[in-house]
Amino acid sequence: MSDAPRLYTLIAELTYRCPLRCPYCSNPVDYQKRKSELSTEDWVRVLTEAEALGALSVNLTGGEPLLRDDLEAIVAAGKRLDLYLNLITSGQPLRRERLERLKELGLAAVQVSIQDTDREASDRIAGTRAYDQKLEAARWVKELDLPLTLNVVLHRENLDRTAAIIELAERLGADRLELANTQYLGWALENREALLPSRAQIEQARAVARAAKERLSGRMELLFVLPDYYADRPKACMNGWGERYLLVSPEGKALPCHLAHTLPGLEFENVKDRPLAEIWRDSPAMRAFRGDEWMSPTCRSCDRRSIDFGGCRCQAFHVTGDARATDPVCSLSPDHGVVLAARARAESAGERLVQLRYRGGTRPVT
Amino acid sequence: MIERDARPRLASKARIRLDKQTGQQVLLYPEKGLVLNSTGAKILSLCTGERRFEEILAALRGDYTEGPVEELEAHVESFLRSLEQRGLVEGLSA
Numbered sequence: 291m292s293d294a295p296r297l298y299t300l301i302a303e304l305t306y307r308c309p310l311r312c313p314y315c316s317n318p319v320d321y322q323k324r325k326s327e328l329s330t331e332d333w334v335r336v337l338t339e340a341e342a343l344g345a346l347s348v349n350l351t352g353g354e355p356l357l358r359d360d361l362e363a364i365v366a367a368g369k370r371l372d373l374y375l376n377l378i379t380s381g382q383p384l385r386r387e388r389l390e391r392l393k394e395l396g397l398a399a400v401q402v403s404i405q406d407t408d409r410e411a412s413d414r415i416a417g418t419r420a421y422d423q424k425l426e427a428a429r430w431v432k433e434l435d436l437p438l439t440l441n442v443v444l445h446r447e448n449l450d451r452t453a454a455i456i457e458l459a460e461r462l463g464a465d466r467l468e469l470a471n472t473q474y475l476g477w478a479l480e481n482r483e484a485l486l487p488s489r490a491q492i493e494q495a496r497a498v499a500r501a502a503k504e505r506l507s508g509r510m511e512l513l514f515v516l517p518d519y520y521a522d523r524p525k526a527c528m529n530g531w532g533e534r535y536l537l538v539s540p541e542g543k544a545l546p547c548h549l550a551h552t553l554p555g556l557e558f559e560n561v562k563d564r565p566l567a568e569i570w571r572d573s574p575a576m577r578a579f580r581g582d583e584w585m586s587p588t589c590r591s592c593d594r595r596s597i598d599f600g601g602c603r604c605q606a607f608h609v610t611g612d613a614r615a616t617d618p619v620c621s622l623s624p625d626h627g628v629v630l631a632a633r634a635r636a637e638s639a640g641e642r643l644v645q646l647r648y649r650g651g652t653r654p655v656t
Numbered sequence: 657m658i659e660r661d662a663r664p665r666l667a668s669k670a671r672i673r674l675d676k677q678t679g680q681q682v683l684l685y686p687e688k689g690l691v692l693n694s695t696g697a698k699i700l701s702l703c704t705g706e707r708r709f710e711e712i713l714a715a716l717r718g719d720y721t722e723g724p725v726e727e728l729e730a731h732v733e734s735f736l737r738s739l740e741q742r743g744l745v746e747g748l749s750a
């Protein structure tokens with residue numbers, strides 16, 4: 291097979307290690323069992339091979355990529371390849387000098403995730419005291435004239451503070467604000483009851499975001515991603531399985547997305563064993579959901595299949611037990627009832643206290 | 657109207673590089689990319705923050721073949737304004 295799709299973006303998960311313990315983390319739920327990380331040389335080779343495959347940009351992410359002390363060497367290698375290097379960080383542990391050095395070496399942009407505008411709520415979600423350090427990191431990014439993206443994951447507890455979050459982003463001079471609603475997979479699925487907002491909350495936040503987007507046009511790009519559970523059609527998850535994005539995990543597995551390893555029956559190959567181009571083009575796991583032959587009859591007979599590719603494979607599997615199923619978020623899915631029931635529960639949840647399950651298992655420190 | 661003395665430049669978040677797979681220049685910025693046609697690439701290569709808008713137009717006049725020269729200014733202006741809208745070009749006022 292020679293007609294592999296064009297790779298655009300490499301997502302380099304440099305480590306699973308992270309000082310935070312967010313209950314919607316996209317890292318494997320069993321991350322503590324995974325230990326051996328790729329070496330500097332491995333990463334340099336992965337960047338080189340990804341660029342040769344067409345990649346123009348790289349997201350350096352984790353876990354917390356700053357915990358790798360060879361981040362400098364990796365950034366320098368990416369720069370030599372003329373890749374657009376985007377650091378995705380929790381903002382700690384970071385010193386201003388280190389950020390300055392990374393910029394000199396070729397870092398193009400920084401994304402900082404903020405959990406909330408309220409220090410206590412933020413630290414409670416992060417499971418550790420991180421809020422002040424994050425804001426400081428965001429300020430350094432701007433002082434060093436690097437583009438700043440703020441990413442805030444929205445859920446039941448912080449959605450009503452959307453206006454305040456936008457205000458904070460403005461104050462920090464963010465170039466881009468991503469208001470991403472939680473995707474209910476991985477840790478977030480375990481915590482869905484506690485995180486899923488009500489329809490009224492969503493509508494209100496959406497209106498606030500829409501008005502701000504207009505007002506800030508040209509200054510700040512504002513992105514509001516509706517949670518899947520309140521849409522009638524799924525998103526084109528990752529722009530299609532193995533179509534534009536390739537994720538390499540800390541231990542070297544090549545994956546189409548963050549959660550693909552949770553699907554049964556797929557063997558993801560390791561970049562240490564085989565050239566990236568071959569894995570991208572030929573590996574059965576990478577090809578598993580390309581095209582439309584694998585699709586359920588519902589999707590295969592639907593005109594939107596070239597737009598949304600039948601939605602998210604991981605969501606399909608984790609909700610229906612079948613990775614080939616139509617994404618249950620789609621109202622045409624025979625399993626859509628599960629989503630409707632979760633929505634109904636969110637409406638009636640009221641003040642009910644739901645215990646969050648934290649990455650790392652222990653109780654939050656705040 | 658972009659002032660003649662304005663010195664347009666690429667915003668710090670934007671980078672231009674060659675897409676070796678297509679032979680086209682692409683403008684990259686956080687989470688996105690824009691494919692530039694040859695005129696667009698030429699215009700942006702002149703937006704260094706040092707050249708005045710007038711000098712940029714003069715430099716472009718030579719090889720502008722897409723229509724009458726009078727249209728050039730309008731063309732360049734709307735191109736730069738659309739990028740300014742996305743925060744990718746700065747310095748359009750003197």
Ligand code: SF4
Binds near residue numbers: 593
């Ligand atoms: S049926 Fe499948 S292809 Fe059609 S809209 Fe739903 S998920 Fe998309």
